[in-house]
Amino acid sequence: MPSPAPYPFGETVVRLRRGLSPGRDDRGHPIPGPLVETPVAGVVVTPRQETPQVGGQEQQARDTVIVGWTVYDPTGTDWETTDQVLIRGVVCEITGEPGDWGRSPFTGTRGVVQFAADRVTG
Incomplete structure (x- = not known):
């Protein structure tokens, strides 16, 4: 029987990581390796917000702006700054x-x- 997810009420996200480069292009630059998708179950995902400066142009009658998510996974898990993560159908850096x-x-x-x-974006 598989072990339960780290956070039983968490959600599944997908880690997107480039595999090893298959070589170099004709200019000598590394060719990106294949994208490896790894589902990670039981992860806690919370909205991350940014509060605009009071009275600034960005505020425009709003208190907060959601700019992404904060992700919590058990200690020792393998996440790198070069990974991307697919959260609720959205690719994130x-x-x-x-x-x-x-x-x-x-x-x-x-x-x-x-x-x-x-x-x-973009």
């Missing part, structure tokens, strides 16, 4: 270095790997 919280100094339980995921 990982922004910054995924942070591994390790173990809680208060409870001894394992923490999470947390990263920001921004929508890919």
Whole structure:
């Protein structure tokens, strides 16, 4: 029987990672490897918001703007800054270095790997 997902009420996202380059093009640049899709179950995904400056042009009668998601996966999981992640049908870039919280100094339980995921545009 397979083990339960890390967060039983989490959702499944898909890690998109380039495989090894098959070689170089005629200008010597590496050819991107094939895209490898890996489903990751039991992940917590929360909206990430940005609050515009009060009175700024960006505010326009809005309090917050959703700019992407924050993703939480169990500590020790394999996420890299060069990965993309498919969340709810939207391809996102990982922004910054995924942070591994390790173990809680208060409870001894394992923490999470947390990263920001921004929508890919253009």
